[in-house]
Amino acid sequence: MEVISNHNWALTVGTFLPLVGVLIMLFIPKAEEALIKSVAIATAIATLAVGIYTMVQFDFGNAGAMQFVAEHDWISVIKSSYYIGIDGISLPLYLLSMVITVLVMIYSWDHVPSPGNPKAFFILMLILQTGMAGTFIARDLILFFVFFELVLLPMYFMIGVWGGENRQYASLKFFLYTMFGSALMLVAFLALFFKTGAESFSIPFLIEQGMNISRTTQIWIFAGMFVGFAVKVPMFPFHTWLPDAHTQAPTQGSVILAAVLLKLGTYGFVRIAIPVLPEAAKAWAPYIGGLAVIGIIYGSLGCLAQTDMKRLIAFSSVAHMGFVMLGISTLTSFGMNAAMFGMVAHGLITGMLFFVAGSVKERYHTLEIKRISGMLLQMPKLGWILGFCAMASLGLPGLAGFWGEFPAILSAYQPAPGLSVNVFRTYMVIAAIGTVFAAGYLLWLFQRIAFGEPAAEFAAGHGHDEDIHDVNKFEWIAWTPLLIAIVVFGVYPQLMFKVLDPAVGVTLKAFGG
């Protein structure tokens, strides 16, 4: 792939700028909280500015090709290099990670969760940003691995220090699951490296060479990667860490986790596992699709059974990521596009839902669904935002969620050549039933929380209502961009599809589709 642009510093700066901010913040005394927050937010905004510059300079007519490519020696003895680049698949996720970080930080201005210490909290978010952005631009497996792992510790601390009552259990579970997955993933990467002649860890090189590996070996290597990525997505049956992590994490942690971290897994499938090992992908596709639809139904049923609002949203993530994985498992351009769109849409919508859940918790000091009611009367704006997000999440046409879900289901009608049509059509029917469930649990949630009279314990004048106020300034600043994006991508999905499609085409070259 030819180098199109010579702005190849942009990605490096965009990825590592947050660490510069961290370095500055280390020298600011802990007591200077306002200064710390300002520096952190300024860093995040500067990073986003570099990201936007990247987007502006991005050649959209050539979105299938790698751009801003930079390649330098890194660990030459193991044939791994600092090799980065961005294409139509990476760009939306790369920017999403930057936008979410900025918004989460603005939200954190007056929402630093207990036990405080904004210095550490903001530093961890900046480190997370580097890890997330880096994963989306890495073109070398080892570099990818390092960035992929870089997000682990900051998220572990975010959940474990600033989380809810059961935070220590949740953070450890999150960590061990992910680490187990990445250990197997690393072994798979190494096996891939040696099976392709031990020449390079560069992904384009491996895509060329990978198809020469025998089918059986491919299937084994794919298995290792599958575990690593599936834990992160998370796919049924590797999902059990997610509800715990989400429920216990502070709002900011939940938002970042849902909006970006889960996508590292699906991105790994799209970028690495499937293009590098096409034969294995075909062999695995029916099973991935099967687990995906199990995830959809299981997640939905899980949602119906939840009594905690945040846990409900967490289970809905399992269901939504099921749609994404179903789209990917069809191995068609149509399905893959839907999956990529679904990833971004899920990031925006579920991120937003977790924001709302955090604000609800802050006002009522509980997320117990049956204790809360009549939100529309007490806080109409927050209530309607919740309603809007619920609609977006259940896939209402005209909002972003629709374009991730509906095409993913449709793509299962005609999977890639070589895959059993009957199996995938069965998946399609099951997934379609899943959308009905989704409408069910989301509307039911909205109805229980927002409709009716305010519960007696939170009604005005009962002593528990002092924190109950409508959406405040920082929340508006943090949420508006997300709400607008949900509408814009819902009304004009082409905006993203035209970036994604050429890159998806390149990725699926081996499948002729």
Next chain:
Amino acid sequence: MLRTIATAAWSSPTIDYHALAPEMILGAGIVLLLLLDLFLSDSRKWILTPVASFTLLGAFLPVLTLALNNAGTRQMFDGRYVIDDFSLVMKGMFLLAGYVVVLLAADYIREGDYYQGEFWFLMLSSLMGMVMMASSRDLISIFVSLEFLSIPAYMLAAWRKRDSRSNEAGIKYYLLGVFASAIMLYGMSLLYGITNSTKLTEIGASLGSNLTSIRALAVFFVVIGFAFKISAVPFHTWAPDTYQGAPTPVTAFLSVASKAAGFVALVTVVYVGFPGSHAVWQPVFWILSAATMTLGNVMALKQTSIVRMLAYSSIAQGGFILMPLAVAGETGVAESALRAVVTYLIVYAATNLGVFAVVMVVARKTRSGEISSYGGLFSYAPGIATLMTIFMASLAGIPPFGGWFGKFAAFQSLVSAGTTWAYVLAIIGGVNSVVAFGYYGSILREMWMRPVPDGDTSPVSVKSSLAVALGITSLATLLLGVLPGIVIHFGDIAGLAGAFGR
């Protein structure tokens, strides 16, 4: 026999003074320390500490010049004492690790009102043995080096004379160490009987790949002897008690330098002496490696004392270092296995010394060795807690800190062998590295997520020498993780691995 020796024309061997300079500077420093200790009054004995550290840095200089000189392998005494890239890397590591241990021990020894002179003398003697070990290519010089490094270490472990724990540490270490030496000597005597030589290259050529049972037994005994030194399961039983009883700087020294010396000897013997006998040592290493990391990890999970936990962690890490050796005999793997061992040893040394520096800093404040005493450390000493987080993450193998690359190199070497056994061991290793986070993570949990146990949140004071030690080790840990190319450059050792090429 005597007559032939007496009548043979004796010519003095040529001595390459540049190549021997590290040993000579160390030797001069050791003598100087003894003399100074004898003649200085007590009030001026503080001078011994700088003398010890400058001796180590002084001995490091010729290592550097030799490395930069790039004149290829230098051989002395009929090829029984060799200065090649491998030995230079390891010598450099021993000397720098020794320097950091001096930094750790400086205040500890002075405040404890112990015998400074002897302490430095013993430590430097032990280091001398290690430095010699890196160059020894002969059974006798290997054995002499091994005893040279071990005997002072036994005494150092029992340094706190009036503490029964420390005495126990020394005795246990001594008894099991001597037992191991005996087994090894028996193996060596068999080797000499079979091959009629003590020179490793000759032994290697003579043994070939023709394995009779007696040859296999000889190889087996020698390998087992070193397994004690590196505290591989089931020969690890001395380690926890010794580590816990010995003074903390000594524990740091044992768990890093002494263990590395064991690996250096093991690698030398196996690569140069037994290249054709891999049918014997590969399965031995496979079992030792799997058992060591699994048992070390499982035992570490239930420890409540930080030093005991670190002892089992050190055992488990030894299992990871052994991993590549279990496949080092497969075609084309020798070099990457050697590189993996060296890389891992260096990364582990940097990280583990840092851990012990933190342990000493914290112990000065909390006066406790329990893991629970780390509760809430982040709230009142964020800097120390962050450093400990870096070290723990490195030991657990989480990028971007040094440890990940050590583990990566080991896994890479394993997978490159491509045999079923290699994959099985890789998966055992993978699972173990997850289990290991159970206890490394417990320290993180204490520091970040638990309350301060006694409510004492006065700030922690860090002595300047400990601060320097923390600076060196944390910088090294970070640098090794982000730019591992720099260490692997030094670890690019064709010389020793070439023994397989024959």
